Amino acid sequence: MRTVSVLSAALLALGLAAAPAAADSSPSPSADGEAAPTRAGTSFRTATEIEQGRQATASGSTGDYLYWSFPADTGQRPTVRATVKLPQAHASQTWQVDVYDGLRRRQACQYGAQTRTAAADAPSVELACVLRTVRAWSEPWADDPLPGTYYVRLTAIGVPTSDLGLPVGSEVRVDSADIGGSAAVDGSLAKPLVPGIATRPEEEQEDAAVLAGLEPEDGWSSGRWSDRWVWTALGGALAALAGVGGYALTRGPGRPARVPPNA
Structure with missing residues (x-):
């Protein structure tokens, strides 16, 4: 006994x-009162930074490329959701959301409607992409998601000429589920895949600018604990x-x- x-x-x-x-560690909306981004970039270098758990909006034109970036850390499985608000009169349009990592490698979606076609005069179209779990380390030849900056690209493909330039509105939100130790691996990156961070001298780490400044709320874990x-x-x-x-x-x-x- x-x-x-x-x-x-x-x-x-x-x-x-x-x-x-x-427990689920999905970031919660910021309580600091800071307004969510209301614009999008037009390339990787000008991508608008967004925090996980907050909705960003942007206006654009059919045929434009819209870019956002967000940080994702070890053990997270990000889900990207995008809604495109279409003009009142338009032909059938196909929209697509793509996600790239800090090395600009296109990441495959585990599931979700990454590409959708909106019928003529439909008011909106919704897209989603659930990425694979971010790993702390991977073989150089693999394309596994690694901690660092991720880029979201939203655009219409195969747009009829009559619809090019029509105004559209977009909403983008990123949330993550914490997968935990089931996705843990031995090893970790020396630096997260944030463009520009590895080229800065150590004595300039605090002052030098990088192409993406956002990081997880608790800092980069890079596999320290799970x-x-x-x-x-x-x-x-x-x-x-x-x-x-x-x-x-x-x-x-x-x-x-x-x-x-x-x-």
């Missing part, structure tokens, strides 16, 4: 330790308790006390 009590207490303690690490450590400790504790319990069950009854021969 004592072994069972110790095992139950250990499970409860480790379960409580693991629970906060497995709940993988909690589950590893849990496994070790269970193995130790199993050994103690097995020994207690298999050692048999205690030896009887020796009786003095002259008693």
Whole structure:
């Protein structure tokens, strides 16, 4: 019974330790009162920075390329959602949202309507792209998502000539689910993939400008911690308790006390 009590207490303690690490860490809207961006860039270099959890808006014209950028850290699985508000009269249009990492490699969507066609005179079209989980480290030849800056590009493809230049409105929002230790890997990047950060001398790290200045609220983790450590400790504790319990069950009854021969 004592072994069972110790095992139950250990499970409860480790379960409580693991629970906060497995919680959803999707960034919440900023409470500082700062207004959300109301414009978009026209290239990677001029992409408008947006924070996760906040909706950005922009006006443009059919045929334009609209760009935004956002930071994504290890263990996050970003979801990009975009809504395009179309003019009252238009022909059938196909819109597409693409996501690129800090090396400008196009990232595949796990699922979501990345490309959609709006019927003639439809008021709007909604797009979505759920990326793969951001990894702390990857092989040089792989195209796995890595911590750093990500770019969102929204545009219409195959637009009829009659619709080119028509005004449109757009809304973009990025949210992330925290996948946790199930996506953890051994190794980490020396620097996140933020354009310009690796070319700055160390003594100018604080003052030199970079092409993307936003970072996660708690800074770049780059694989320093994940709940993988909690589950590893849990496994070790269970193995130790199993050994103690097995020994207690298999050692048999205690030896009887020796009786003095002259008693």
